Amino acid sequence: MPSEFDLIARHFVRPTPRTVLGPGDDAALLAPSPGAEIAVTTDALVSGIHFLPETDPERLGWKTLAVNLSDLAAMGATPRWALLACVLPDPDEDWLAAFSSGVFACARRYGVDVSGGDTTRGPLSLCVTALGEVPAATALRRDAARAGDELWVSGFLGRAALGLAHRRGEIRLPAEILDACLDRLEKPYPRVELGVALRENALAHAAIDVSDGLLADAGHLAEASRLDVEIDLTRLPEGFPQGFAAAPSLTERFQRGRLSGGDDYELLFSAAPERRDDIDALGARIKLPLSRIGRFVAGAGGVSLRDARGEALPVFYKGFDHFAENIQ
Template sequence: MPGEFTLIDRYFARPTPSAVLGPGDDCALVQPTPGKQLAVTTDMLVAGTHFFPDTDPERLGWKALAVNLSDLAAMGATPRWVTLAGALPTVDEAWLAKFATGFFACAERFGVDVIGGDTTRGPLNLCITAMGEVAPGQALTRSGAQTGDLIWVSGRPGLAALGLAHLQGRVALPEPWPRLCVTQLEKPQPRVALGQALVGLASAAIDVSDGLLADLGHIAERSGCAAAVRLVQLPHLPKGAEYNADLRRIALECQLAGGDDYELCFTAPGSATQAIGQLAARLDLPLWCIGEMHAGEAGNVTVFDPDGKPVSFEQTGYDHFAHG
């Protein structure tokens, strides 16, 4: 059975042209671009919590990196370097080869170098640290929203949670939604180009990882204001002959509180609406205006039905500890 360093060399040692010194020493050495700040984020993916143990390893490799790049996208940062640490229950070289294929495909797609990491034996657990660059004072944060700003979200939040519900047998999705939703769950697309384009345009931003309402609530709390979301302005989800009341209810819950979408939710003044529309066309990415920020209790998010009446939801997002 190959040892730890053999596995690293075989599957994860790749050229790192952007690093001064890549894997092989006690530390990697990187040289940030002069005049830039470093943005650093770390995420863990744990088998049984963030993904099914039998998830396709190539897709898992992609997602493990993509969710970290999504955090950089939310700050408007340019991805540069990543490290990967993982606990593996056994040495399965076929699994490792496929995982590495997906991981490095994502790295190549978004122009990042894998500059180090670690492996150990244990329950399947993946931990990635990603580093990016942003001009001083230009990073998008959660605290910049102003009363009167409009609320936007990219893509179609809810698809990933619907994909999970489909795999768990909690919902039967009409065609062609199953493949679309499961792909969104297993191979999310970090909105790096959108985040970079929103610098100087958006007032605040966050990536939707724990649920749209919960993550929007973080913007509202950090910005010291409240948020209103209009159901009639949300993106459309599955429709068709099998789109019954039960599916409609589950789809709405997934859209507002499901999480795992890795779309960007952001705020911007009304004067930016035309520029945002042009940006959507340029990126070929739907951008939806779903509500507005207003004066009120900091962090409060209210959802309004088509008649303008507030609607309450038992859950607004995912909490690892609340879910035991």
């Protein structure tokens, strides 16, 4: 039976060029850039709550790091370092090798050093602490939306929710959209380039990543900024081939997923109307659709949906709550 030290050495130690002292000592040593603030976030993924136990370990490794980088992206921070704590039922070397190759593929893609970590025996759960840098006083915060700002979202919403329903056997997705939905669920690409560009070019006032669902996360922006947000239902991006959701059950799922599905890891941000053209140009440059889906008005944290005529619709789907909905 390999010791904890053997396991860590074999699967979790790679070169750490941005770290003064990496894995192996009591603590890692990091050297932040002069004038930078450090954005820190941590997220635990628990088997049966946040992922299905049979999830492909390589994709799970990618996602474990990616969801944390999504939080850094939402702050406009550049990811630099991560710490990884794994609670593992028993050391299955094949599973570990695949899991760690997913973690390090994501780390390489986003220029992150895995600077330290820990492994412990127990029920499968995975916890990453990610650190990023952002020039002092420039981070994108939830509380900085202004009345009159427009609400924007990157990419497409609702895909991860469809992917999860497919994996659970509740629906069968048509072949032409299956991979897009499963990829968003299992191998999300955090919108780091977007977050950094919004911050560098002072395009956005406030930002959040969509991890709990559009309504819930737009609500978090509105609440923190002490405003109301109105979302125009007709402007939500769809992005699928016409007619893919011919079955009423799929249409209903997709609509619900776009409003309240978790796990899409797109960015939601507020920006002044004068920046529309700059934001469109940024989307074209980084090849990521950016959609203007609503606006902030005076208020106290409310979210409303508007139909094609601008009439208010009841807000009928709540966001994803990890304590209320267990995916098993």
